[in-house]
Amino acid sequence: MSTSSTIQALFNGLTPRLRLLAVPIGLLLLAHLSIDWLSALPPAWYPLLDTAPMLAALLATGLAAAMHQGRLAFAGITLAMGALAVLEAISLAHSPFVSAALFSAYTLLLPLNLTLFCLLRERGLYNVHGVTRLGWIGLQLAAVVLVVHGERTDWLLWISQPFLPALLQLPGMTDAAVVAFAAALVIQLGLALRRLEILDATLFTATVCALLTAMRVGFPAAPETYLAAGGLILAMGLVLHTHQIAYRDDLTRLPARRALNQKLDSLGRRYTLAMLDVDHFKQFNDRHGHDVGDQVLRLVAGQLRRVGGGGKPYRYGGEEFTIVFSGRDREQVMDHLEAVRENIADYRMKLRAADRPNRKKAGKARRGRDARGRDSVSVTISIGVASANEALTTPEAVLKAADQALYRAKKAGRNRVAT
Known part of the structure; x- marks a missing residue:
């Protein structure tokens, strides 16, 4: 960077x-x-x-x-x-x-x-x-x-x-x-x-x-x-x-969907939207448990707050996030999105030890027992990007195009940025 x-x-x-x-x-x-x-x-x-x-x-x-x-x-x-x-x-x-x-x-x-x-x-x-x-x-x-x-x-x-x-x-x-x-x-x-x-x-x-x-x-x-x-x-x-x-979303501390909708209504004619989500999040959640899944979402949110290029992150819902770049074209934000993707992929998140007592769930069956012996895990994200242009004249159309680009990123193998 x-x-x-x-x-x-x-x-x-x-x-x-x-x-x-x-x-x-x-x-x-x-x-x-x-x-x-x-x-x-x-x-x-x-x-x-x-x-x-x-x-x-x-x-x-x-x-x-x-x-x-x-x-x-x-x-x-x-x-x-x-x-x-x-x-x-x-x-x-x-x-x-x-x-x-x-x-x-x-x-x-x-x-x-x-x-x-x-x-x-x-x-x-x-x-x-x-x-x-x-x-x-x-x-x-x-x-x-x-x-x-x-x-x-x-x-x-x-x-x-x-x-x-x-x-x-x-x-x-x-x-x-x-x-x-x-x-x-x-x-x-x-x-x-x-x-x-x-x-x-x-x-x-x-x-x-x-x-x-x-x-x-x-x-x-x-x-x-x-x-x-x-x-x-x-x-x-x-x-x-x-x-x-x-x-504000209580889990990730990012602005929530209501704040995103308000931001979209205030955008000018030049902007770029990025849609992203955590790869294989459902399988990760089922394997390690919802507590670890919540930690992953907070980790991703923390990295998104550091995005450059004037980007402002929002939690869209579930494991999906949106980044709004006001006054920026697609070419101006690609390096910043790539940097976020790489930082998340390179980050190793420590897991709670399998034998460590959890007071809130004492007496309940523990999830994620296959994680025993592991010290940390990592996740990746896929990102779709679209900018406003003559064909995409509304924030809703740009957001839909970014979501379609996200689908292409996942279909191409995940852990990548697609436009």
Whole structure:
């Protein structure tokens, strides 16, 4: 593969990750830029500014509850409690112990809770899992009340002890809080970039808002603005999540058939479509089992994301995929398709050991016993390509021609590209 193709493939790999963070980070930047304007508002607007964080967090919680999204609902509840704690800490500056206790609870518990909700599986809201997670939040609230009303100065002094080098310390924050935020942001960002889930990116950005709130707690309008932005980001993330569910294939994480149809309707006069599928996939699935078959589909999808030439892959259905090259002729995309075909054919996928226990299928008959002793398997794909021209004037006609070319590739021996 040429250097330009390698750079293009790398760019294609980064694009979905950058797009994932674009909306939440954009909202955060918008909030940051509005602080000076909000700080200059007349005093009559102060009550609205003070209630904005709570309203935004409750909006996110309400939307999540209506859509049975437990992780985001509890994140909204946690953010609302955090907003209440930090704003109360600001208003109680005349009571140093209570103010410090509430602020410490905010800086320690909020990032850890948002990370926990990022790590946990989505299990809904109105069930035993929801009750358990609500109880977890209640225990933390009880602990904070115990520290404040019991005036446990010893606890507060213990968690406030410095242990980081001066270079890593942040003004106004304990070293424990710095570590909590740092760990939370690293874990959340890593999950977002690996899983490509908008909710992970949303929770990451909400945690950034929480950190900026703690760092700028003494600035006019800054805490209220960042906290309100965190709630709005959670609400926006939920809206984007529902769109992602509708337009993305859950197994391969590629755009699904609905997204492909929408893309086809937006194409201009010059484009190329490629249809491809996994060779002998049914026999492979029967031999090794559906779990390994799913791994193969994810492998193929991962390679398709790296396709150069401006190609955008979609899952068409089953083991079939489509790649759309907008503004490209057939000759311009052949090398990129050949590179994808070769990469998949050369890739060796490791199999689960035959004697390794599978907890999800304990007690069931294992499939794929003939794979015992094998360490890995490989698959190949066949590709059919067609471009829009005077004879093929609609996306449907081009897609049908690409499908016919795919059939010819299979008839000619598979593991090849046909036009």
